Amino acid sequence: xxxxPEPDPVEWVRERWEEQGxxxxxxFAAAASLMRAHAVAVQGFEAALRPHxxxxxxxxxxxxxxxxxxGARRLSYLSRYLMVHQTTITQLVDQxxxxxxxxxxxxxxxxxxxxxxxxxxxxxxxxRATKDAAxxxxxxxxxxDTTVGELTGSLRAMRRATGDLT
Numbered sequence: 001x002x003x004x005p006e007p008d009p010v011e012w013v014r015e016r017w018e019e020q021g022x023x024x025x026x027x028f029a030a031a032a033s034l035m036r037a038h039a040v041a042v043q044g045f046e047a048a049l050r051p052h053x054x055x056x057x058x059x060x061x062x063x064x065x066x067x068x069x070x071g072a073r074r075l076s077y078l079s080r081y082l083m084v085h086q087t088t089i090t091q092l093v094d095q096x097x098x099x100x101x102x103x104x105x106x107x108x109x110x111x112x113x114x115x116x117x118x119x120x121x122x123x124x125x126x127x128r129a130t131k132d133a134a135x136x137x138x139x140x141x142x143x144x145d146t147t148v149g150e151l152t153g154s155l156r157a158m159r160r161a162t163g164d165l166t
Contacts, residue, residue, distance in 0.1 A: 010036060045139030052129040057084060059133070061092055062101065062118065062126045071118035074107065078116065101125060 014029035022028070042056060049059050060082055065071050075093060079086040093116045096102035101122035107113035118126075133139075140148060159165045 041139035044136050044141055045133060048133045048136035049129055051132065052125060054129055057082070058092055059129060062122055065102065065116060065118040066123060066126055072105065072115040074113050075116055096122065
């Protein structure tokens with residue numbers, strides 16, 4: 001005998017939420033869905049990065065450097081852009097230096113500033129990791145292209161409404 005599919009946990013909570021007269025059931029369900037989807041996507045994304053000994057945050061730092069002019073960025077920019085505490089960025093750059101993926105260089109015009117610069121080894125690792133992450137759909141694996149496009153648009157609207165975009 002086939003097992004019955006389990007109910008959607010978010011829908012189950014939303015229904016109970018409404019039954020108890022709690023406020024904003026639809027927003028609560030949307031937030032819960034977003035958090036669950038985030039967890040699933042992160043698991044898939046990090047599974048693809050694991051063989052390269054990279055976390056998602058480490059990968060995003062390396063990507064940001066590669067996409068930046070000269071493969072270099074101020075550490076403070078990395079912190080702001082990736083929404084990661086400055087101390088975490090400093091620790092990641094320390095780890096990258098030990099692995100030969102990044103070097104620290106003085107800013108050419110601002111002596112108070114240090115740049116993180118992607119090395120040739122860092123670019124090579126990033127190329128391999130990106131190939132595997134792309135094969136896993138960056139954690140979105142089996143989601144079809146239409147849904148991915150709709151998701152991107154919906155999240156952009158949410159980010160704009162919450163002040164992440166101006």
